């Protein structure tokens with residue numbers, strides 16, 4: 001029997017060049033406050049956590065987390081690593097429950113569930129490597145020839161710059177395009193007009209034969225969103241994403257019930273029961289958990305079954321291998337989000353600088369290799385000079 005021998009955690013702090021985002025770049029949860037200074041500070045993630053789990057035969061599984069990496073590292077080192085060391089990685093469902101129940105008083109959402117997710121990803125990567133199969137082949141296999149992807153960037157800026165970016169992206173023939181709003185409740189009617197002008201400008205370039213997704217990143221509130229929805233309807237958005245803060249499930253349900261634009265969310269929801277609530281309360285028309293937050297692949301597969309039974313499509317937040325494998329293996333995951341390779345801006349791009357193996361989209365699709373075992377990523381040393389690494 002293979003046993004887990006060690007758990008190594010590293011926090012990667014980016015110190016390389018960055019593209020500074022402007023004030024009206026993307027609304028976020030701090031945006032409804034009248035805070036002076038840097039409104040974008042809660043929307044920058046220049047740290048990442050890697051978790052490497054080694055078994056006694058020398059196989060290493062890689063997991064990762066991008067939420068509060070230094071705090072998640074401490075939680076893993078102090079609490080979660082001792083719970084899995086000495087165990088058989090193939091007992092993954094037991095290990096998940098053990099981590100979940102032993103830390104239930106404080107760990108079931110947020111930092112704790114992010115730590116569980118990172119370890120669970122490493123365990124799935126390990127299992128794939130140990131049986132010499134890609135993870136998606138352990139989850140149900142290939143449900144689509146290739147994965148269609150949508151382009152996710154188009155942060156708010158000048159209309160000219162956004163249209164130029166959309167023109168450029170269009171050349172790759174993506175299945176859809178997601179843009180971010182730059183204005184929220186505190187910007188009043190003038191801000192509403194600015195938001196609407198940009199959505200119209202996107203349709204002008206992209207036309208109406210592709211999906212257009214709209215992202216609020218929790219920077220609006222219920223009242224503002226109720227006023228915006230009828231105005232957005234004519235642009236036929238595929239969805240409006242995270243209009244209000246993640247805890248306001250009733251608010252999501254109210255907006256979704258308006259029926260004017262499908263509401264999406266879930267990237268800040270945790271665990272099977274958290275997602276069950278979003279589904280059962282009809283809070284979202286599209287569920288967007290992120291596998292490296294929601295509870296890893298073990299939880300995600302259970303959530304997928306609940307969502308499928310309710311006919312709610314699952315389109316995980318962010319690209320990245322842990323999400324691609326689930327999308328490939330589930331017929332109810334129709335498309336993947338795709339962050340183009342780009343200079344470090346928000347921080348979503350960092351995984352391209354830490355890992356190697358993420359597929360690049362070609363003509364609006366990407367594919368996973370049938371012959372690469374595990375998740376198919378390795379930790380790169382190409383950009384080491386641009387990181388401060390905490391062991």
Ligand SMILES: [Mg+2]
Pocket residue numbers: 215217241242267317
């Ligand atoms: Mg989002």
